[in-house]
Amino acid sequence: MNEEKFNQGLDVRRSVLGAEYVDKSIQNATDFNQEMQELVTEYCWGEIWTRPGLSKQTRSMLNLAMITALNRPHELKLHVRGAINNGLTKDDIKEVFLQCAIYCGVPAAIDSFRTAQEVFEEIEKEEKR
Structure with missing residues (x-):
């Protein structure tokens, strides 16, 4: 995981979906879905939503x-x-x-x-x- 992109994604994800919802999703992640939370945060929000286009x-x-x-x-x-x-x-x-x-x-x-x-x-x- 790229920690910088994850953190950027976390900031954008919180600003769009709300910190309460996002923090709850991450805190409630299990061994089964933790990697999905990381993937979504890093790639959807950190790679794509932060693009300037x-x-x-x-x-x-x-x-x-x-x-x-x-x-x-x-x-x-x-x-x-x-x-x-x-x-x-x-x-x-x-x-x-x-x-x-x-x-x-x-x-x-x-x-x-x-x-x-x-x-x-x-x-x-x-x-x-």
Whole structure:
């Protein structure tokens, strides 16, 4: 493992997904999935998300579209929250899902709208506390 890239990735991962979620994922890693946590942090976040070629907002839009296409609601919830953290608006997210409806299929987009709405409601509840 490249410790420098891991640490850079950890910083970006925390800023996008939230420190609480990321720290919990790493602290709860087991012998079975520890290497996966390291791989994701070092390569996804440390190698790719730190590259200068795309903004965090663009990366978030791409992730929302790809995760919609893959129909991965758990990951979509994380990345909807991450997209908000990266400065995307609900309207930005809506436009991504409408684009996905055409190119990935209406059922996938409908599920993504539903999942995003759950995240928006969670965020609103958190803000009221």
